[in-house]
Amino acid sequence: MSPPLPSLGLRRRVERVGAAVLDGMDAGFELARTFGATVRGVFRSQRPPGEVLAQMYVIGNKSLLFVAVTLGFIGMVMVYQSCLQLNRITGDLSQVGPEFLKLLIQEFGPSITALMLATRVGAGIAAEIGSMKVTEQVDALRMSGVTPIDYLITPRFIASVIMTGVMTVFAVLIAFAAGGLTAASSFGVNANTFFDPGRVRVFDIALGAIKTLSYGMAIPVISGFCGLRARGSSEGVGAATTAAVIGSSLAVIVLNFIISGTGLLLLGDGR
C-alpha cells in the first residue's frame, strides 16, 4: 500500500516553488550565455558604426548631473557622520580625509555610482531594447542575418564599461571634494590635512578598478537580457525595465560582496 499523498494545496505550493526555482535557474543559464555572447560580440564587428560612441554619449548625458548631485551629497553625509562619531570617541580628525579617500576608491565610489547607473542606464537600455522586442524589430534584425546581441547589447556593453569607469572617477573626485568642504566648514579640518592621498594603496585602486569593471559589464548585460525577454505590449516593457533595474542593482550588491570578500581574504595579516 503506497503512502498517502500530501494534500493538494500543499503539493501545489511545493510545485510552484519548485517551478520558480527551475525558472530562476533557467534564467541564470540564459544570462550567462548572454554574457558570453556579448563578450564574443566585442571581437566580431556586427555593430552599427559609431554606435559605441553614440551610446557613450547617451550614458554620459543621462547620468552626469545625477551622479554628480548624488555623490556630492553622499560625500558630505559620510564625512559628516564619520567626523561626528570620531569626535565622540577619539577627537582626532586628522585621518578622516585620507581614510575617506581610500574608502571612496575601493568601495563607495564604484558601488554607489553603479547603483545610480543601474537605475538610469539600466532602465534606459531595457526600455529601448524591450520596445524593439515587442514591436518585432528584434525579429526583423534576425531575419536580416544580424545577431541581436552583437547589434544591440555589445555596443552598449563597451560603452558602459568605458563610461562606468569615467563616471566612477568623476564621482570619487566630487564626493571627495564635497566631503572636504563639509569637514572644513562643520569641523574646521584643514584642507591640506583632508586632501591627503597618502593612505591609498595599490590594493585599494585594484579593488576599485575590478569593481568598476564588473559593474560596467553587469549592468548592460542584465538590462539587455531583460529587454530581449520583454513580452506583450507596453506593460511588458515596463516589467522588463523594473526587472532590469532590480536585477542590476542586486548584481552590483552581490558582486560588491564577492569582490570585497575576496579582497579581505587575500589581505592576509595587514598591509
Next chain:
Amino acid sequence: MIRFVDIWKSFGGKAVLRGMSLEVKDGEVMFIIGTSGVGKSVTIKLLIGLLGVDRGEIWVDELRVDTLPERDLYPVRKRIGMVFQNATLFDSLDLAENVALPLRKHKGMRQRDALAEAERRLAQVGMAEFAHRYPAELSDGMRKRAAIARTLTLDPEVVLFDEPTTGLDPLSARRIDRLIRTLSDEVGVTSIVVSHDLTSIFSIADRIAFLYQGVVHMVGTPDDFRGSGDPVVQQFITGRSQGEMETPGF
C-alpha cells in the same frame, strides 16, 4: 433642462467650439453628431466640469455649472452621469466591485450589500454571469454595458454617452441603443449621446444637434434632418466623403 449658452473652447490655440448653443429638454434622447474632432466629446465633458469653458455659460435647471469649483461639482456629477468611450472601468476591480464602488461611497452601503446590489444591476444589463470577471478579460461591448450599470447606480437624472456604439459589432450596438431608449421611456432619464453611428441616430434619437465648424449648425428631429435641403447635412447623413463639408485633418 440643460442649456449651453455661447460656448467657446480652444485647445492649443485652435478654437474647437466657437459660440455653441444648445438646449436639452428633460427626458429626451438628444444626439450630438458631427465629424471627428469637431468638439462633440468636449461638449459633454464641459457639462460635468472635466474640462473648463473659455467663454460662455452652462446651466442645469437653475444652477450655473461652468463656474463651480471642483468640490461643488460633486453634487452635480451625482445627478449627471457619464459613460466614457472606452468604458473606463477600474482594471484592478472585478465588475461587481466596479459597480459596487459608487454604492459604497455615496449610498453608504457595506461591501456585502453593495456587491449584492451590484450583481442585481449587472443582471439588468445582461452581465450577471460576468460579475466576477475583470475588465481586461471582457470584450468592448460587455465593458460598455457594465460601465452603464455602474453609472446608473447613482440614479442620475441625466446620462451622457460618449460614442457608446463606436467599435462595437452591430448586435451589441443595437443592444446599447435599446438600453438608452428604455432608460428614457421607462425611467425618464435625459440622455445626451455623442455619436456618429447613423443607425443609432436614426433609430432612437428624439432630437439631433449637428455640430459643424464649432457651432450647432442644425438642431431638430430625425425627420427634420432627413428632409433637410442643407448640403452639409445631407453629405453627413448619407456618408459621402466628397462635398462642400470641411473635414479637418483630411
Next chain:
Amino acid sequence: MKAAGNLVAGTIESLGATAIHLSREVGGITLLLGRVLRCLVPPSMDGRELVRNMYRMGNRSLPIVALTAFFVGGIMVIQAGMYVKQFNAAGLVGWGAGYSIFREIGPVLIALMFSGRVGSNNTAELGTMTVTEQLDGLRALAIDPIRYLIVPRVVAMVVMLVVLTVLGILVAIVGGALFSSLLLDLEYSTFYYSLVDNLDWTDFLHGIVKSAVFGMSISLTSCYFGVSVRGGAIGVGRAVNAAVVAAAVSIMLLDFFLTYLLP
C-alpha cells in the same frame, strides 16, 4: 568668438529652462502634499484600497529588500574587517557595521530599492489609469481621486517602507554577524556586545525617521508623476523614469538634511 557666445547663451537658456521645469515639478509635488495632508487630518481615505496596497507593496518588495540587506550586512562587515586586520580591533566590528547600517546604509539603500520596485510600479499604474481616463471616470462618479487612489497609496508606502527598513536592518545585522563569524572568525557574542554597547535607541530612531521621510518623498513623487502623465504609453515610460530619478535625488538630498538635523 560668436560661437562661444552662442554656446554660453545656449547653456544658460537650457539651465534656465531646467530651473523653471524643476520649480514647476517641485511646486506641483508640494501642492499634492498639501492635499494629501488635508485628507490625513482627520484621517479620511478608502480603507479597502489602503489594505490592498499595503499587502501588494510589502509582498512585492520583501524578497528584494531581504536579499539586499543580507549582503549589505556582509559588505559592511567586510569593510570593517579590513580595519580589524590592520588595527586588531575586533571589538569594533559590531559597532562599525551597526552604526552605518542603522543610520545611513540601511534607510538609504532600502529606500532606493523600494523606489525602484514599488515607486516605479506605482507611477506606471497611476500613469496608465490617467491615460485610460480612469481618473476622469472616478471624478465623473463624484469620487475624489486623491482620497480614493492617492492617499491610500501614500500611507501604504510610508508604512511599508518603515516596516521594511526595520526588517531590513535586522536582516543586515544578522547577515553581518554571520559573515563576521565566517570571514573574520569573530564570536557572535563579540559582535553583539560591540553593537549593543556602543549604539542606542537614538541611532535606531535616526534611521527610522529617515525612512519615514524617504517614504513620504518616494510616494509623493511617484504619485505626482503618475497622475501628470501626458502622451500615451510613451508618456508613462517617461513618467516612470522621471519619478525614479526624482525619488533618488530627493532621498540623497533629504538624507543630507536629516543627517544634520537629527541627533
